Amino acid sequence: MSASSTPSSAADRYTLYGAPGSGATPVHAALTLVGAQVDTVDIATWEGEAERERVSGVNPMRQVPALVLPSGELMTESAAILVWLADRYPHAGLCPAPDHPLRARYLRWMVYLPAAIYSLFWVRDDPSRLVPDPAAQPAMLERSAERIAHCWHLMDAQIDAPSPYLLGDTLSVLDLYVTVMSRWTPCRTRFYREAPRMAEVVKRVDADPRLAAFWAARFPFVPAWEDGNA
Known part of the structure; x- marks a missing residue:
């Protein structure tokens, strides 16, 4: 699931809105794997109206994740962001190519x-x-x-x-x-x-050792995630 050409991920800088453990987490993990630079703005919209209002100026749906692209364009919707990132950085092999059987x-x-x-x-x-x-x-x-x-x-x-x-x-x-x-x-x-x-x-x-530091910093695994007492 790879291709021969790619944009320069190291030169790309993104701003990602969404707290650790939120729907922003898989997006951040993907950005980590492609080697892009990420500025994070932690907003936990499930914690109440004040947190949702904080993101309203970025995403009128008052939801995360919201990702500001290097171009300045805004993307929302976690699945759309993940599909876009995987296609943008084919060298990372994070999705099947458009003509792949999968x-x-x-x-x-x-x-x-x-x-x-x-x-x-x-x-x-x-x-x-x-x-x-x-x-x-x-x-x-x-x-x-x-x-x-x-x-x-x-x-x-x-x-x-x-x-x-x-x-x-x-x-x-x-x-x-x-x-x-x-x-x-x-x-x-x-x-x-x-x-x-x-x-x-x-x-x-x-x-996965490539994500060890990321998980530890942004979504550390604790027993509560196993037994449902988080």
């Missing part, structure tokens, strides 16, 4: 993740957005967690057996995306049970 499979799952799973966290972060009755919110949280687990199970059942990554021999942005999201609700222990084939992939990405 390209359709790659795009399918890159869209599936935000459509089926990531989108549920918008209401989970602030249940009152869709469920104004506080008494009804625990049921919504429980059912949305079950839906997320079910979607992981469906993906695991349909994706080809990883060997050793989700798209074959090379780590891709799809692996980064799944690795980060699998630490979110309902957390890793449940993820391992629902998605046993993908479990081995995320453990491999957790241990």
Whole structure:
């Protein structure tokens, strides 16, 4: 999943909005692997209205990640950013090329993740957005967690057996995306049970030496990510 030419990643400088552990994390991991320079602005939009207001001047949706490109253009939507970065830096081998036989499979799952799973966290972060009755919110949280687990199970059942990554021999942005999201609700222990084939992939990405310093600084693995008590 590589090509012969690439822009100069070392000369490229990005500004990334989004707190450690957020949807900005796989984007930051991808930027780390391509060797780009990154300025971070930590904003945890799930912590409340004040944090969402901080990012409103950058992204009117008041969401992260938001990425300012070297050109000054703004990109939002984590999947779109990851696809764009992987295509921009083909030397890093982070995605199948447009004419590669795995390209359709790659795009399918890159869209599936935000459509089926990531989108549920918008209401989970602030249940009152869709469920104004506080008494009804625990049921919504429980059912949305079950839906997320079910979607992981469906993906695991349909994706080809990883060997050793989700798209074959090379780590891709799809692996980064799944690795980060699998630490979110309902957390890793449940993820391992629902998605046993993908479990081995995320453990491999957790241990990738190229990302060791990045994980330690931006999303350190702690027992709470396993047992769901984060």
